[in-house]
Amino acid sequence: MPLENEFCVGLDLLADRIARAERKAHRAKLANLAFVQAEAALFLSALAVLPRPPRLRRVFVLFSDPWPKRRHWKHRVLQSSLLDTLAPLATADAELHFRTDHPDYFAYAQEVVSTHALWRLATPTEAPWPFEHVSVFEERALAGAPQSFTARRV
Ligand SMILES: C[S@@+](CC[C@H](N)C(=O)[O-])C[C@H]1O[C@@H](n2cnc3c(N)ncnc32)[C@H](O)[C@@H]1O
The missing domain is CATH 3.40.50.150 (Vaccinia Virus protein VP39)
Structure with missing residues (x-):
């Protein structure tokens, strides 16, 4: 799978979408991803002001x-x-x-x-x-x- 060596973050505004995605990732035993309930532009703006942005x-x-x-x-x-x-x-x-x-x-x-x-x-x-x-x-x-x-x- 092309993304297996990358760390992935999934975003959505809705808690139930995040919860469903987390359940699927858990079932698939995927450890290289996280899900965050957030507005996309706000999330990226927050990353940008970290001392060491990803x-x-x-x-x-x-x-x-x-x-x-x-x-x-x-x-x-x-x-x-x-x-x-x-x-x-x-x-x-x-x-x-x-x-x-x-x-x-x-x-x-x-x-x-x-x-x-x-x-x-x-x-x-x-x-x-x-x-x-x-x-x-x-x-x-x-x-x-x-x-x-x-x-x-x-
Ligand atoms: C049609 S669904 C698509 C979900 C998923 N990306 C997929 O392809 O199956 C659109 C999703 O975008 C989310 N969404 C809309 N505006 C957003 C924003 N500004 N930041 C993060 N998520 C947003 C909604 O909550 C909704 O779950």
């Missing part, structure tokens, strides 16, 4: 809520401000993997990355999707047409 090699934003109405776009996880916070935490070869089944959110996220000074969209051959694991949400999304991209530090 360096992030990969970040996955998977099926985060699309918030279809324009007045709610500010709640989308993938924002320019998130990329600002992430950039100093990211290793030079860091990859940000984004997937959604919402076409408008996909276009919005691509635009956010491609207009950001510190990130760029990677081509699929340059940065293939690292692994596949179908989550409950991905299973639902497969009925639609999930789209993915990978972004890299400039």
Whole structure:
């Protein structure tokens, strides 16, 4: 498994999602991961002010809520401000993997990355999707047409 030598942290706002993930990790005897109930941008901001911030090699934003109405776009996880916070935490070869089944959110996220000074969209051959694991949400999304991209530090 590609991520077996990496330490992974899973985030979600909801306690029951975290509890379910912890149960699954325990059943699978996975010791290289932890789950934190936290808002993603706040969590990254907290990491950034640690005396020795961790360096992030990969970040996955998977099926985060699309918030279809324009007045709610500010709640989308993938924002320019998130990329600002992430950039100093990211290793030079860091990859940000984004997937959604919402076409408008996909276009919005691509635009956010491609207009950001510190990130760029990677081509699929340059940065293939690292692994596949179908989550409950991905299973639902497969009925639609999930789209993915990978972004890299400039
Ligand atoms: C559609 S579910 C997808 C869950 C999971 N990523 C997957 O692919 O199976 C979206 C999740 O994003 C979480 N979420 C939404 N906004 C968030 C934020 N700002 N920070 C952390 N989690 C967030 C929600 O609580 C919800 O569980």
